[in-house]
Amino acid sequence: MNAPASPGLYGDYGGRYVPETLIPALDELSRGWDEASADATFRAELDELLERFAGRPTPLYEAARFAPAGKRILLKREDLLHTGAHKINNAVGQALLAVRLGKRRIVAETGAGQHGVAAATVCARFGLECVVHMGSEDMRRQHPNVERMGLLGAEVRPVEFGTRTLKEATSEAIRDWITNVDTTYYLIGSCVGPHPYPAIVRELQAVIGREARAQVLEQIGQLPDAVVACVGGGSNAIGLFAGFIADKDVRLVGVEAEGAASLSAGRSSVLHGSRSSVLADEDGQVLDAHSISAGLDYPGVGPEHAHLRDSGRAEYMTASDAEAVAAFHQLASLEGILPALEPAHALARALDLDAETILVGLSGRGDKDLAEVLSH
Amino acid sequence: MAGPETPELAAAAVAGGADIVELGFPFSDPLADGPTIRLAAERALAQGMRTAACLDCLRRTRERVDVPLVPMTYAALLETYGWERFAGDAELAGATSLIVADLPVDLRPELRRVQLVAPTSSDERIRLAAEQTDGWLYLVTLTGTTGARSELSPELAPLVERTRRLTKAPLHAGFGISTPAYAAAAAELADGIVVGSAALAAAEEGASGLERFVASLRAAIN
Incomplete structure (x- = not known):
């Protein structure tokens, strides 16, 4: 279960459902990634950037006041990373890969703006041109991140059709890549998209799970009963789960937003280049997702999550907007930590999960969500 | 794009000189399509053109024209309808073949397209x-x-040259072709031309507008 059985497939999920134009670029990307990951120099450069630029390792912190009586809750503090979320792990790694492949123009999609900010940040760091596609509705909801990207030198292109959110922004980023494939690297933000993207993003985020597993053993002398993470596209969850998949007694729990539950309420279909579980109607037309958290507002999910669900290795639950906001307030008032609304969904389920020791992925910080929380 | 006017528009295109008619089955997230076809798909979906309605539209179009009819769509529609069932029902409704824009040759080789x-x-x-x-x-x-x-x-000529060396199959060139002059230039190289977005734009002026447009392309390539 650690690696796909055949290249790019997780059970029946994954693959490359893209126009022919992109296939050679995906082949080039696969080769480039395989060579890079086997290259000690590349790995050393990545590790150094993660440590000195991004701020790894992140702490594992026991939230003793937040935890209900009889439970222990430990938070993997990805919110403390540079740019405020786990997205930077992936962005740093893929930017290094883009440079290695000789691409000087980066295109990315963003929903909440966290991945867009991470992409703009690494592009500034490496001197790369950066174009971020973002739905105009998300630009309105996440205005501070639009300004951040601008200050970092990225061009934010509004996407003015369909739902005007992450779904359309992703399609538009892929179209941009199709059009400029010779010069452009597509820096995807989650473990979605055509092969090899789900595998690349998983590997780059797996650092979360590796650190967390070592830290929890050191701090409490045992593995947790459950590992809980929020799931939009699923990159922070797959990165955290990766550290524990081989530990069969550790429950893996993904928490989706109630109105964007691709795994809990979706069907098998194709979106953005891979076969996965998708929120779609009975004709395969993709439905709008709805969540208070822009980062979970996505009707698809990484193909490996669909496979982990089907195989029973991971379980997937949902949390409502109200539950996420309540958990946000609770963590703020009891622990002095403002979580992003995305991981607030995971916190909400951790509170009532039938498990004693729970490790939660705190994937990002809540500064970007203040307006949303205050107006709720 | 499939819609209430499709049978009439298809007949007009054939009257103008089209040898094959492509019929779009709209998808909500069409990765290969630019603004014109994307908007047409959005509009068709808003009019309720789901898979069953598109197949019905294909059937009604078949009653009006004798040329090959080729549905063009995306993998998500076949994935949810059932791959074999889709191919079978499309054929029953009069389809001659199928184009799936996001299904590269190595996926689903059993699906004739x-x-x-x-x-x-x-x-x-x-x-x-x-x-x-x-x-x-x-x-x-x-x-x-x-x-x-x-x-x-400028990418077409080298592509045609390369492909000719590898196969004797007829080559029909599409994407971007918009005017009679452009059509004539493409037809110098390929065996046929495919016109999508510009035909949709011409069809905005109704069946006679589309017929005139297709006739102008036909005259340019003959």
Whole structure:
């Protein structure tokens, strides 16, 4: 279960459902990634950037006041990373890969703006041109991140059709890549998209799970009963789960937003280049997702999550907007930590999960969500 | 794009000189399409053109025209409808073949369809596509999405030359072709031309507008 059985497939999920134009670029990307990951120099450069630029390792912190009586809750503090979320792990790694492949123009999609900010940040760091596609509705909801990207030198292109959110922004980023494939690297933000993207993003985020597993053993002398993470596209969850998949007694729990539950309420279909579980109607037309958290507002999910669900290795639950906001307030008032609304969904389920020791992925910080929380 | 006016529009296109009619089955997230076809798809979906309605539209179009009818769509529609069931029902409704824009040749080889090759395709992939294709090869003239362009893509000539060396299959070039002059230039190279976005734009002026537009292309390539 650690690696796909055949290249790019997780059970029946994954693959490359893209126009022919992109296939050679995906082949080039696969080769480039395989060579890079086997290259000690590349790995050393990545590790150094993660440590000195991004701020790894992140702490594992026991939230003793937040935890209900009889439970222990430990938070993997990805919110403390540079740019405020786990997205930077992936962005740093893929930017290094883009440079290695000789691409000087980066295109990315963003929903909440966290991945867009991470992409703009690494592009500034490496001197790369950066174009971020973002739905105009998300630009309105996440205005501070639009300004951040601008200050970092990225061009934010509004996407003015369909739902005007992450779904359309992703399609538009892929179209941009199709059009400029010779010069452009597509820096995807989650473990979605055509092969090899789900595998690349998983590997780059797996650092979360590796650190967390070592830290929890050191701090409490045992593995947790459950590992809980929020799931939009699923990159922070797959990165955290990766550290524990081989530990069969550790429950893996993904928490989706109630109105964007691709795994809990979706069907098998194709979106953005891979076969996965998708929120779609009975004709395969993709439905709008709805969540208070822009980062979970996505009707698809990484193909490996669909496979982990089907195989029973991971379980997937949902949390409502109200539950996420309540958990946000609770963590703020009891622990002095403002979580992003995305991981607030995971916190909400951790509170009532039938498990004693729970490790939660705190994937990002809540500064970007203040307006949303205050107006709720 | 499939819709209430499709049978009449298809008849007009044939009257104007079209040899094959492509019929779009709309998808909500069409990765290969530029603004014109994307908007047409959005509009068709808003009018309720789901898979069953599109198949019905195909059937009604078949009653009006005798030329080959080729539905063009995306993998998500087949995935949810059932791959074999879709192919079977489309054939029953009068489809001659099928184009699936996001289904590269190595996926679902059992599904008979017109394969696409692009300027970025390797010789190996072009050879495979030519072996697998149903009747003719769809040459994507440019590296990009669908939509009218003002001049012939410089990528077409080398693609045609490369593909000719690898196969004897008829080559029909599409993506970007918008004017009679451009059509004539593309037809010098390929065996046929495919016009999508510009035809949709012409159809905005109704069946007679589309017929005039197709006739102008026909005259230019003859």
